[in-house]
Amino acid sequence: xxxxxxxxxxxxxxxxxCSFAWADLxxxxxxxxxxxxxxxxxxxxxDEARQVEGWLKLPPRPESVDPTRIPxxxxxxxxAEIEGVIEADGDVAExxxxxxxxxxxxxx
Numbered sequence: 558x559x560x561x562x563x564x565x566x567x568x569x570x571x572x573x574x575c576s577f578a579w580a581d582l583x584x585x586x587x588x589x590x591x592x593x594x595x596x597x598x599x600x601x602x603x604d605e606a607r608q609v610e611g612w613l614k615l616p617p618r619p620e621s622v623d624p625t626r627i628p629x630x631x632x633x634x635x636x637a638e639i640e641g642v643i644e645a646d647g648d649v650a651e652x653x654x655x656x657x658x659x660x661x662x663x664x665x
Contacts, residue, residue: 558634559599566628567599568608570635574642575612576622577657581650584613591645595638624663632664 562570574595578588592613596606627635639660643653 558631562599562631562634564605566631567601568605569627570631570638571595571599571601571605571609572612572617572622573624573627573635573660574638575609576617576619577639577653578613578642578645579616580643580653580656585646587646588642589613591642595641624660627664636661636664 559567571592574592578584578592592609596609601609636657639657643649643657
């Protein structure tokens with residue numbers, strides 16, 4: 558399914574993943590590793606990977622992660638990857654669960 562995403566959709570997915578990694582206001586090593594593996598799975602080019610690394614240093618602006626802009630055909634994929642980064646550190650924070658529930662509601 559990842560191979561069906563175009564460049565803009567890949568970056569959009571990474572923005573969401575990074576924003577959820579920031580939900581508890583801390584990027585943990587496990588979350589960073591999850592993002593690194595996703596960069597590889599998506600086959601991001603060096604410029605795209607640098608952009609994602611920037612989102613791990615400073616979270617994406619909230620208005621840039623609008624769930625209603627996720628294409629309907631990719632919503633399940635986005636949710637799966639968001640859940641993956643939330644669970645990556647083995648400690649799911651209340652903020653992460655609340656944000657995930659909000660995104661799920663907006664996508665239904």
